Amino acid sequence: MSSDPPGPTVKMFFREAIARALREEMERDERVIILGQDVGHYGGSYKEFSGLYERFGAARVRDTPVAEAAMIGVAVGAAAAGMRPLVSITYMDFLMLGLDPLVNYAAKARYKTGGQLRAPVVVKTTAGARGQGVAHSQCIEAWMMGVPGLKVVAPSTPADAYGLLKSALREEGPVLFVDHKRLFPLAGEVAVDEHCVPFGQALIRRRGDHVTIATHSGMCRVADAAAELLAASGISCEIVDLRSLAPLDVTTIAASAARTGALLTLEEGQVTCGVGAEVQSRVREGLAILRTARVGAAAAPVSSSPVLEAACLPDAGRVAAAVRRLLS
Amino acid sequence: MSSDPPGPTVKMFFREAIARALREEMERDERVIILGQDVGHYGGSYKEFSGLYERFGAARVRDTPVAEAAMIGVAVGAAAAGMRPLVSITYMDFLMLGLDPLVNYAAKARYKTGGQLRAPVVVKTTAGARGQGVAHSQCIEAWMMGVPGLKVVAPSTPADAYGLLKSALREEGPVLFVDHKRLFPLAGEVAVDEHCVPFGQALIRRRGDHVTIATHSGMCRVADAAAELLAASGISCEIVDLRSLAPLDVTTIAASAARTGALLTLEEGQVTCGVGAEVQSRVREGLAILRTARVGAAAAPVSSSPVLEAACLPDAGRVAAAVRRLLS
Amino acid sequence: MTTRIADSLALLRAMLLIRAFESALMRHSGHGFQLLSSGQEAVAVGLCAALTKHDQLLSSGRSIAPALARGLEPGMVMAELLGKSPGPCGGRGGRGHLAWPSQGFFGAHAVVGGNLTIAAGVALAMQLRGQPGMVACMFGDGACGSGALHETLNIAALWQLPLLLVCDNNGYSVSTPQAQALAPQPLATLASPFGIPAATVDGMDVLAVRDAAIELAEHARAGKGPAFLECLSVRFATHSTATRETRPAEEVAAGKVRCPIGQHAMRLEGEGCLDRQTRVQLEHEADAAAASALRFADSAPYPDPRELLLNVV
Amino acid sequence: MTTRIADSLALLRAMLLIRAFESALMRHSGHGFQLLSSGQEAVAVGLCAALTKHDQLLSSGRSIAPALARGLEPGMVMAELLGKSPGPCGGRGGRGHLAWPSQGFFGAHAVVGGNLTIAAGVALAMQLRGQPGMVACMFGDGACGSGALHETLNIAALWQLPLLLVCDNNGYSVSTPQAQALAPQPLATLASPFGIPAATVDGMDVLAVRDAAIELAEHARAGKGPAFLECLSVRFATHSTATRETRPAEEVAAGKVRCPIGQHAMRLEGEGCLDRQTRVQLEHEADAAAASALRFADSAPYPDPRELLLNVV
Numbered sequence A, B: 001m002s003s004d005p006p007g008p009t010v011k012m013f014f015r016e017a018i019a020r021a022l023r024e025e026m027e028r029d030e031r032v033i034i035l036g037q038d039v040g041h042y043g044g045s046y047k048e049f050s051g052l053y054e055r056f057g058a059a060r061v062r063d064t065p066v067a068e069a070a071m072i073g074v075a076v077g078a079a080a081a082g083m084r085p086l087v088s089i090t091y092m093d094f095l096m097l098g099l100d101p102l103v104n105y106a107a108k109a110r111y112k113t114g115g116q117l118r119a120p121v122v123v124k125t126t127a128g129a130r131g132q133g134v135a136h137s138q139c140i141e142a143w144m145m146g147v148p149g150l151k152v153v154a155p156s157t158p159a160d161a162y163g164l165l166k167s168a169l170r171e172e173g174p175v176l177f178v179d180h181k182r183l184f185p186l187a188g189e190v191a192v193d194e195h196c197v198p199f200g201q202a203l204i205r206r207r208g209d210h211v212t213i214a215t216h217s218g219m220c221r222v223a224d225a226a227a228e229l230l231a232a233s234g235i236s237c238e239i240v241d242l243r244s245l246a247p248l249d250v251t252t253i254a255a256s257a258a259r260t261g262a263l264l265t266l267e268e269g270q271v272t273c274g275v276g277a278e279v280q281s282r283v284r285e286g287l288a289i290l291r292t293a294r295v296g297a298a299a300a301p302v303s304s305s306p307v308l309e310a311a312c313l314p315d316a317g318r319v320a321a322a323v324r325r326l327l328s
Numbered sequence C, D: 001m002t003t004r005i006a007d008s009l010a011l012l013r014a015m016l017l018i019r020a021f022e023s024a025l026m027r028h029s030g031h032g033f034q035l036l037s038s039g040q041e042a043v044a045v046g047l048c049a050a051l052t053k054h055d056q057l058l059s060s061g062r063s064i065a066p067a068l069a070r071g072l073e074p075g076m077v078m079a080e081l082l083g084k085s086p087g088p089c090g091g092r093g094g095r096g097h098l099a100w101p102s103q104g105f106f107g108a109h110a111v112v113g114g115n116l117t118i119a120a121g122v123a124l125a126m127q128l129r130g131q132p133g134m135v136a137c138m139f140g141d142g143a144c145g146s147g148a149l150h151e152t153l154n155i156a157a158l159w160q161l162p163l164l165l166v167c168d169n170n171g172y173s174v175s176t177p178q179a180q181a182l183a184p185q186p187l188a189t190l191a192s193p194f195g196i197p198a199a200t201v202d203g204m205d206v207l208a209v210r211d212a213a214i215e216l217a218e219h220a221r222a223g224k225g226p227a228f229l230e231c232l233s234v235r236f237a238t239h240s241t242a243t244r245e246t247r248p249a250e251e252v253a254a255g256k257v258r259c260p261i262g263q264h265a266m267r268l269e270g271e272g273c274l275d276r277q278t279r280v281q282l283e284h285e286a287d288a289a290a291a292s293a294l295r296f297a298d299s300a301p302y303p304d305p306r307e308l309l310l311n312v313v
């Protein structure tokens, strides 16, 4: 098994890719267990745990109470004691309820014990808006990018969901694995052969010459739609899918930005102290002169009202307009 | 009463400035109450609530259990129902335990009810390191800067602690008021006359020509010490004390940076997705060509071991070295 | 007609309205994502019969029954659920955050357990201002696993807050049965370490809910501190309109036999206070009110996207 | 000497060591910020007498007594407290995060209530791996107000985790007396809604603690699920070395009369198992061990600041 580009592929849904990664890793390593609300018989809100309960039983696929602090705390404690739990926090908004064990314990466990303990826990959570309103739509992955000891990944395709989750489950420390409500129903090609996608490697999803769009997760599709719009008027976009937010692959982004001379960062969350602010700051450390722009949600909560949700979030039109402004 | 520059001043400790602001606002507005651990008879960890319990009694100065989620939630609920509570979260690390009511309820209350409710709550918390170790030293104000509906201030002097706290207690929505362990024992001049310091206004603490250092809270002193070091070798620093992190006074920072041509941001927390990343991104929006650097904690937890704590945090020497690198 | 009969009929009317309202809502293609209260009407209606205009009610994201039982205008509620502008929150809150504080409905909050500490804060404000009311907070069995309940019980007991905690226990948190998520049985025992009076009642019986709620609300209003009421109910639909059913079909069918509306109507009929014809008429009235609410909401505008940044700070 | 007497003397020795250790630590000018266990030795020592090498112990930031009672080498503990390199955590953890898992001390955690869910996780790992041990988790009365306790009690009861929750109740959270922060009385009643066996014992009596701990630990080890032990103790010093005293002087003085070391020694003397001379000798031994620990730690190096980024990820 390697992390080389895969051979034959098979089409699967994003949710199936997650279930596959878990199934393989649970077969491979009996320390891998799952904790979460309705992850058992029900198979998860997006069926992303489908079949695992039937295969591995109630001891390893554990339905929990609605108690995010304990869910993460118990998973972290089990990790520190030798297991490799994945804990599912249904929506990223509820991660706030469990940040204490994640940030104050798990992320510091190895350091504060001088290397005696490690906490290989994967906190899987679903970000983004899809009609569920102000407390079920937030993207706060940027908060976690600066926590020493914590890694953060956010796939945008079934292949990466599969490969990054497998890597996450083999990490020696805590990982925040961020998926997205709008990605679950999507299908994509995934290698037939078992493989991992390493952390810390961004991927160029689309080649282009005039501007680099650095983005991740659900916004990769919006970037692509914007690139299509812009292509019609002769503007060629390069899209870098960050995939791994911590560690961040500055080299790939910077190389692309150096080539195109313009960098637009795109995220679904707030731009303030967001992923884009970090990406731009890092890229600037090596590239002094560069046109940049940030695109993210408007500075408002995301309402469940369909018109307001749509108005709040970046869409292809707004991204294309931002690119035009940047290049003008 | 105005927010004009004050007339006669009196010397007081940072902690006294906080107690004074609270005393005045509690006299003025009976809706102001205090909730926190050991804020009553004990007067707070840093004596910053000293005398208030004796003056206003147990109904308005309320000792709470160690239950940060409920402390903030109860304060927020009371605020939404017409009170103006200040809730004290002893150390900023424990803010993580109460982010759900702060971010998912308070910051969204006005928006989600279409303006029917407001949550004028002040969450006061103490950031920074002073020998207490990995879970009592963190600076996570950057997480909160991007939360729509939430304001964030972080004074560095007794005068600003007084004036910003008074403003905070008159705000119509939630405010995070960040003070710092190392500031409490410091004294400074505070106007004798009652006055507020408005949000959204940075202050130039030191005039200089070669580089702008934008910083806040405890790091203002480090910046000043660095400026002294640099002055000896003919480098003149301008220090901008941000004071208000959300809203951010980009105008003042950008004007300074435009004049000096170099912008170094300095914070005690992590630089990744930090205050500095945001400051730089915002300043860049108007100033295309600018030398920039970020300084913050090393990417490690802050140990209670004195040598490691010192090694982890920015000090005058490191800041001066970063300025020299930036200008070279 | 005696007051007793009038009150009993009012309870029936209130439950019928909720049922009809939800049926109407389900006929609307653009309803998005909803959490229905059908089957659980007696809990909200019985509780609200114990509330006065001085009281405030908070609910979980399962907000339709609480809102209507509290007497909110159905057209405006429907508009809010559909994200339309004339909703009390201007369509911003939706079903998860429906609120109309001036009408005694402080609001729904879609974070499970997230309304508990908020409700305690509202109760603290009332206590400090010497207001006559009390606060009722509805939450599901699922919320009983959350630490917020513990912190709220403790603070409310310590500070003798005028707070009635109402657990609308439908036996499930999404797919997870109570016994798999919660060790305490009944859930009302959770109140006992804190010295908080508690009761568990049949949540399918609107009179049982009302009577217990009146007693416990009075306790809270009288300054004696918080109280805890557990109501055992049955959710007729799936957890949400987007959720798969996992309960055995027989279990759901058996639950439906205990329909709070049917039971209450039968009781009234048995007592000679309701005849077939009146019942049909009441159902028609409820349907008509629901249809009119839907018409109103359907023809109402969405918020103007240019007002996106209104009321943020 | 019978085993019983030997055991009893071992308990005395262990308590004396803690007391002497803390005195030595206080003589060191660079001790920084410490939370002392003096007065509360019997809780840690009695509990640890019930633990085997298969068990794990977690504590709050008040970690000195738990660590020494668990048998950790005093010099290494002292080094850790002073932030020195030979500490088991390389000086990184300090008193708030002192840990030596291979010695059965999974570790301290300075977030109040923050060790509870972690301990449950450690217990889950043991259960899943079929290990023979159980997990004991010490926390203060203050932690009983936190939601983490509720969530932990519930999950531990549901999953029958091998977990002994030990509340070292010294009656205060910093300056706040128990009655002002916690409605339940005694705190052990918190376990009852979850069907978890619980006991409240005199935490100044090392034998009472030990006997209760043995029984409840056995329950947990036998796969019967969690247990809860509340030990009523007295903190002799201020909350921390940086904290002002707020308790009435008479209260502190009265507490000191109940010194767990004095009481246990008197009992042993009364039973004829200890004479004056042996007692003095044991005290000398403890002082010598403490002095040697301090010497070791004092002369040990601080961590190399160039190793700042070691063991972060």
Ligand SMILES: Cc1ncc(C[n+]2csc(CCOP(=O)(O)OP(=O)(O)O)c2C)c(N)n1
Pocket: A037, A066, A068, A090, A094, A097, C060, C061, C062, C110, C111, C112, C113, C139, C140, C141, C142, C143, C144, C170, C172, C173, C174, C239
């Ligand atoms: C903190 C939190 N975790 C998870 C969810 C997802 N969620 C929404 S409703 C629900 C079920 C709650 O069950 P219960 O409290 O019994 O209420 P019911 O839906 O049965 O009315 C869950 C888990 C949430 N909204 N908030």
Ligand SMILES: Cc1ncc(C[n+]2csc(CCOP(=O)(O)OP(=O)(O)O)c2C)c(N)n1
Pocket: B037, B066, B068, B090, B094, B097, D060, D061, D062, D110, D111, D112, D113, D139, D140, D141, D142, D143, D144, D170, D172, D173, D174, D239
């Ligand atoms: C979550 C959290 N809130 C506040 C604090 C500050 N704090 C440190 S020790 C302490 C007192 C805790 O009291 P208790 O649990 O009774 O333990 P004791 O100090 O009496 O041993 C507090 C409030 C903390 N460490 N963690």
Ligand SMILES: [Mg+2]
Pocket: C140, C141, C142, C168, C169, C170, C171, C172, C173, C174
């Ligand atoms: Mg339920």
Ligand SMILES: [Mg+2]
Pocket: D140, D141, D142, D168, D169, D170, D171, D172, D173, D174
């Ligand atoms: Mg205590």
